[in-house]
Amino acid sequence: MKKETITKATNQQFTIPIRKGVLTFIEEILKGENTIVYKNKKLKKELIIYLIFYIVDLTEEEGYGTHLNTKILKKKFLDDYKPYLSFLEDKGLIILARKGAAGGSSSFYGLDKIYYYFEKIMIKYEITDTVLLKKINHNNTGLSKYYNEKNLYCIETRKHLVKHFDDNLEIDVEGATKEIYSLDEAKYDANFHTIHEYDTKLWNYSIKKKTDNRLHTIISRTNKKLLKHITYKRQKLGEIDIKTSQPLFLFIALNSIFNTTVNSKLKTFLKNKLGEGLQKKLIENGIDKEELKEFGKIILEGDLYNYLITKIEIKQNSNNRYYYKCFDEELGRNRTVEFENKRELMKTATLRAMYGGKGEIVNDIREMFPSIKIIINLINKEEGLSETKNNLSNILQNLEAYIVLDLIAKDISNRFKEIPLFSKHDSLITYNSSIEEVKAFMQTKFKDYTGIDGGSVLVCESW
Numbered sequence: 001m002k003k004e005t006i007t008k009a010t011n012q013q014f015t016i017p018i019r020k021g022v023l024t025f026i027e028e029i030l031k032g033e034n035t036i037v038y039k040n041k042k043l044k045k046e047l048i049i050y051l052i053f054y055i056v057d058l059t060e061e062e063g064y065g066t067h068l069n070t071k072i073l074k075k076k077f078l079d080d081y082k083p084y085l086s087f088l089e090d091k092g093l094i095i096l097a098r099k100g101a102a103g104g105s106s107s108f109y110g111l112d113k114i115y116y117y118f119e120k121i122m123i124k125y126e127i128t129d130t131v132l133l134k135k136i137n138h139n140n141t142g143l144s145k146y147y148n149e150k151n152l153y154c155i156e157t158r159k160h161l162v163k164h165f166d167d168n169l170e171i172d173v174e175g176a177t178k179e180i181y182s183l184d185e186a187k188y189d190a191n192f193h194t195i196h197e198y199d200t201k202l203w204n205y206s207i208k209k210k211t212d213n214r215l216h217t218i219i220s221r222t223n224k225k226l227l228k229h230i231t232y233k234r235q236k237l238g239e240i241d242i243k244t245s246q247p248l249f250l251f252i253a254l255n256s257i258f259n260t261t262v263n264s265k266l267k268t269f270l271k272n273k274l275g276e277g278l279q280k281k282l283i284e285n286g287i288d289k290e291e292l293k294e295f296g297k298i299i300l301e302g303d304l305y306n307y308l309i310t311k312i313e314i315k316q317n318s319n320n321r322y323y324y325k326c327f328d329e330e331l332g333r334n335r336t337v338e339f340e341n342k343r344e345l346m347k348t349a350t351l352r353a354m355y356g357g358k359g360e361i362v363n364d365i366r367e368m369f370p371s372i373k374i375i376i377n378l379i380n381k382e383e384g385l386s387e388t389k390n391n392l393s394n395i396l397q398n399l400e401a402y403i404v405l406d407l408i409a410k411d412i413s414n415r416f417k418e419i420p421l422f423s424k425h426d427s428l429i430t431y432n433s434s435i436e437e438v439k440a441f442m443q444t445k446f447k448d449y450t451g452i453d454g455g456s457v458l459v460c461e462s463w
Contacts, residue, residue: 001423016053017196019189021118023049023091023125029091030289038090041083046129046371049076051084053125055094055109056189065097065110072106076136085109116185122177122192147204154215155207158405160413162205164420168233171198176229191223198230210387212397215405220424227463232420238432238462240439242404243425244349249297249396249403254375254452258287259451266449269402273395278382285378288371295369300456305346312364314342322350326359334359344435355390356380400426408445415441431461 058066073081088094180191200370205217295379321338322345328335339345353365366373386394422429446454
């Protein structure tokens with residue numbers, strides 16, 4: 001059998017995006033030199049710059065910061081990392097927000113105020129230090145050994161969805177950069193790093209086999225604002241999305257468990273995923289068939305979230321924002337969650353109702369479908385069913401990945417060989433000019449595999 005290989009990057013330089021002002025700031029401190037003696041340690045400018053990039057890259061869009069510990073820093077940066085962190089703290093670029101306990105939790109670092117004083121002008125900075133390149137396993141493919149292994153697994157299992165990650169997939173760097181300029185500081189940096197990833201074309205992708213089994217790529221991580229700037233062979237792209245996907249796949253799963261006429265592939269998948277013991281337990285418990293039918297009708301013939309809005313009272317505060325109170329397990333108390341519109345609130349509340357959340361509205365949603373609630377509780381209480389926090393979430397995401405990515409997407413790839421195909425969770429992406437034809441074929445296959453006409457839940461969106 002021919003062994004798959006990773007396509008080498010066209011540009012083997014390893015560059016990182018860094019704010020121009022940060023680079024100038026560091027160069028001024030080092031007085032034009034490439035090293036500086038700090039606390040009796042010789043620090044390299046290149047490594048100082050890289051550590052800033054690394055912390056920024058790990059920082060969430062909200063700008064809170066990132067957890068770092070000795071193991072991570074030694075593996076991803078340097079064994080003697082402490083002088084570099086201390087230097088950045090001393091110069092006001094980072095702040096130690098929370099120190100980790102000895103042998104316990106990681107320390108939490110954030111970007112200090114001075115970092116955000118520098119203008120939003122990003123430049124590419126080349127990393128040439130051989131020790132650092134070896135540390136991060138940068139090799140002749142342009143990727144680390146860690147990412148190469150993940151890429152190879154994706155090629156082996158879902159080649160039809162990764163084979164078009166090549167030089168034809170591009171982003172309009174100038175247009176995309178303008179698009180994000182008005183975002184707040186942390187979101188700007190996070191999104192510019194995404195743009196840089198498209199520009200370098202060091203594609204990496206992964207599948208989390210033990211959790212959702214979805215395909216995770218640069219496209220699934222891309223801010224919606226940037227999608228319109230992405231092209232393949234200079235042609236615009238678009239996506240076919242599945243509306244109300246998680247409740248829909250809940251209906252599909254329950255319909256398969258309690259209905260003997262559903263596609264055998266689907267039934268086999270669920271039998272293997274649930275295990276014979278749990279499946280027998282669910283069937284013995286039974287379900288209100290009329291309630292299940294009504295649940296499916298609401299999803300397929302209307303909009304579940306809008307339907308629930310008409311049945312459940314939603315509160316609005318003095319700022320004209322909609323809210324509910326929910327129990328936060330980490331905080332150990334209730335907290336208020338606000339939304340700009342009722343539908344977003346109801347969507348979040350519905351998912352919380354499915355996946356074990358507590359609080360206002362969540363309980364109301366569960367009581368609207370009491371028979372389904374019992375089945376959900378039985379699934380979520382089953383020990384050893386999954387390695388995730390919520391059994392039902394694991395089952396539905398795996399089911400979605402199987403139906404959409406492993407069955408339907410492969411059929412589309414075999415049928416439409418001349419067009420690219422990508423995925424973004426439950427969406428499939430291709431040329432905008434081909435999207436209606438692909439959707440029609442996808443609708444047919446959706447019915448073949450689920451027994452449900454997908455016409456009302458498959459939605460096309462042009463980028």
